[in-house]
Amino acid sequence: MKTNYFLPFVLFTILLTFTAFKSDAKPPKADKFIIMIDPGHGGRDTGTPGTKRYRTTEKDIALDVSLALGKMITDNMPHVEVLYTRTKDVFPSLNDRANKANTDKADLFISIHCNAQPKGGSAYGSETYVLGTTKNQQNLEVAKRENSVIFLEDNYEENYKDFDPNSPESMIGLILSQEEYLEQSIQLANYIETEFQVSANRKSRGVKQNVFYVLAYTYMPSVLVELGFLTNKKEEDFLNSKKGKNIMTKSLYNAVKKYVDARVKNDTQDIAILVDQPYVEKPSAETRIIEGVTFKVQIAASSKQLETKPYNFKGLKDISREKNGRIYKYFYGQTSDYNVINTYKNEAKEKGYKSAFIVAYKDGKKVSLAQALKSKAN
Numbered sequence: 001m002k003t004n005y006f007l008p009f010v011l012f013t014i015l016l017t018f019t020a021f022k023s024d025a026k027p028p029k030a031d032k033f034i035i036m037i038d039p040g041h042g043g044r045d046t047g048t049p050g051t052k053r054y055r056t057t058e059k060d061i062a063l064d065v066s067l068a069l070g071k072m073i074t075d076n077m078p079h080v081e082v083l084y085t086r087t088k089d090v091f092p093s094l095n096d097r098a099n100k101a102n103t104d105k106a107d108l109f110i111s112i113h114c115n116a117q118p119k120g121g122s123a124y125g126s127e128t129y130v131l132g133t134t135k136n137q138q139n140l141e142v143a144k145r146e147n148s149v150i151f152l153e154d155n156y157e158e159n160y161k162d163f164d165p166n167s168p169e170s171m172i173g174l175i176l177s178q179e180e181y182l183e184q185s186i187q188l189a190n191y192i193e194t195e196f197q198v199s200a201n202r203k204s205r206g207v208k209q210n211v212f213y214v215l216a217y218t219y220m221p222s223v224l225v226e227l228g229f230l231t232n233k234k235e236e237d238f239l240n241s242k243k244g245k246n247i248m249t250k251s252l253y254n255a256v257k258k259y260v261d262a263r264v265k266n267d268t269q270d271i272a273i274l275v276d277q278p279y280v281e282k283p284s285a286e287t288r289i290i291e292g293v294t295f296k297v298q299i300a301a302s303s304k305q306l307e308t309k310p311y312n313f314k315g316l317k318d319i320s321r322e323k324n325g326r327i328y329k330y331f332y333g334q335t336s337d338y339n340v341i342n343t344y345k346n347e348a349k350e351k352g353y354k355s356a357f358i359v360a361y362k363d364g365k366k367v368s369l370a371q372a373l374k375s376k377a378n
């Protein structure tokens with residue numbers, strides 16, 4: 001699929017841009033944890049009308065809860081920036097929604113919806129979806145309904161020619177390309193469903209998997225929440241009430257906070273600084289590029305998966321992360337110049353990473369520093 005090949009290229013370009021213009025000031029939001037909230041449907045796409053006893057439909061409830069959630073996050077979590085795919089009764093395409101989240105480099109994507117059953121169905125309860133395949137008929141119906149918005153869009157044949165959820169084979173590549181985010185998406189989905197069940201005292205129908213367009217094309221952890229069934233009278237009354245919306249918003253907020261707290265370091269004790277034998281060599285003032293070798297400064301290791309943003313690393317930018325077994329290692333900088341990496345190491349030490357040390361990679365493989373320095377220098 002075209003998109004799958006395109007993404008690494010985009011990421012590489014972004015990386016190049018950041019490396020090449022390291023001294024340029026980044027927009028302030030780059031230092032924040034960004035959450036993109038996506039109120040489902042909007043404009044001419046009303047979503048499910050429910051029992052039709054209300055003038056409001058799915059799109060209205062989704063927007064109310066989304067805006068309330070965003071406000072609660074903004075008011076209480078200063079290190080988080082909230083963005084929306086829509087804040088009014090308008091109709092962004094599914095394509096636009098995913099693109100916006102990718103362009104704005106969101107760290108998390110939450111799509112908010114309400115569920116429906118065919119006439120006569122009395123199902124109720126919440127569901128939270130992550131990307132995946134399913135053979136369960138009810139799950140398939142939900143995805144079909146939420147994806148069908150596509151057909152309301154102009155030029156849908158052109159825009160979505162690569163997307164065919166009815167062909168599991170064609171979806172496998174798409175799902176694989178999102179695999180790295182799946183674990184985190186499931187974690188958030190679990191927090192959300194637990195909150196609905198325990199704090200909100202609602203019926204949770206659990207965490208489920210399916211192919212939703214907005215989940216498949218957002219390159220970050222992402223979930224799609226079905227707050228409840230508008231085709232169930234009692235649940236429709238609840239979700240239309242101010243009290244009901246408040247309860248659901250508070251539960252979503254608790255879950256998001258739990259998720260973000262696990263990724264944003266609030267407590268410096270959480271990172272165990274590795275005490276390793278640092279390689280000591282006095283750097284000369286000249287450039288010392290070792291061809292084929294990449295140096296990085298290892299600053300920390302932890303069982304916690306943290307966002308590689310400056311607020312987690314005493315303001316240091318250009319942080320990368322690597323997973324080794326159950327431990328995440330965190331690195332500062334990357335360069336082929338041994339002298340440059342030494343200045344990075346000193347900078348990291350000054351910031352408080354007292355045991356920071358240089359690591360080296362040759363042709364993508366980790367090698368000892370001594371080995372790397374023996375390579376032919378330019």
Ligand SMILES: [Zn+2]
Binds near residue numbers: 040047048113146
């Ligand atoms: Zn929906």
